Amino acid sequence: xxxxxxxxxxxxxxxxxxxxxxxxxxxxxxxxxxxxxxxxxxxxxxxxxxxxxxxxxxxxxxxxxxxxxxxxxxxxxxxxxxxxxxxxxxxxxxxxxxxxxxxxxxxxxxxxxxx
Amino acid sequence: xxxxxxxxxxxxxxxxxxxxxxxxxxxxxxxxxxxxxxxxxxxxxxxxxxxxxxxxxxxxxxxxxxxxxxxxxxxxxxxxxxxxxxxxxxxxxxxxxxxxxxxxxxxxxxxx
Numbered sequence: 130x131x132x133x134x135x136x137x138x139x140x141x142x143x144x145x146x147x148x149x150x151x152x153x154x155x156x157x158x159x160x161x162x163x164x165x166x167x168x169x170x171x172x173x174x175x176x177x178x179x180x181x182x183x184x185x186x187x188x189x190x191x192x193x194x195x196x197x198x199x200x201x202x203x204x205x206x207x208x209x210x211x212x213x214x215x216x217x218x219x220x221x222x223x224x225x226x227x228x229x230x231x232x233x234x235x236x237x238x239x240x241x242x243x244x
Numbered sequence: 245x246x247x248x249x250x251x252x253x254x255x256x257x258x259x260x261x262x263x264x265x266x267x268x269x270x271x272x273x274x275x276x277x278x279x280x281x282x283x284x285x286x287x288x289x290x291x292x293x294x295x296x297x298x299x300x301x302x303x304x305x306x307x308x309x310x311x312x313x314x315x316x317x318x319x320x321x322x323x324x325x326x327x328x329x330x331x332x333x334x335x336x337x338x339x340x341x342x343x344x345x346x347x348x349x350x351x352x353x354x355x356x
Contacts, residue, residue: 135287163344165346172331172347172348172349173288173346174346175345220285222288223287224287224288224344232278232293233278233344234290235280235287235288235289235290237286237287238285238286240285
């Protein structure tokens with residue numbers, strides 16, 4: 130099946146630094162990628178939808194200047210958490226959709242811990 | 245966007261069949277029903293997808309009645325490794341994905 134690679138799997142950073150998370154579709158072209166955030170024992174919350182070559186669409190309550198999304202190619206989307214603070218600590222998950230079917234494929238997630 | 249409702253949690257024992265039902269009363273004509281499995285600290289994993297009637301693959305079956313207002317994921321002979329959270333989702337948006345909104349999911353615990 131299709132594979133979505135997400136890196137890094139875990140990152141620890143100091144407050145005030147920026148962290149970039151990469152999401153790659155390895156064997157298919159992803160026209161649309163989604164970024165989710167998940168707190169412990171909670172469901173996934175959609176943060177934003179990114180389409181290749183256009184600006185991301187953010188869900189209500191998600192700061193676009195805080196969570197920068199770039200979808201520069203059909204196989205790569207990045208999420209940058211700018212000036213991270215402890216409250217940004219969370220599990221971030223990306224997913225990608227191809228053009229041929231209705232399935233979404235998910236990355237393995239990134240656990241961000243901001244000290 | 246179709247909203248889904250699932251039981252918050254379920255318990256089962258090894259070797260039993262588990263059926264998890266999901267309600268999606270407002271499902272649209274073009275929506276597909278997809279189930280995902282998630283282990284702690286991992287991304288969701290695709291289990292099965294269907295549009296109507298019954299779909300079966302090597303890990304599960306999906307039963308969808310004619311009105312499509314609900315669906316049932318059936319896991320045959322569960323093992324301890326099936327302990328996970330299971331999410332039922334409906335795809336919104338014709339001609340492909342618009343976006344997927346996750347509900348609360350069902351936390352399945354399989355006991356020895």
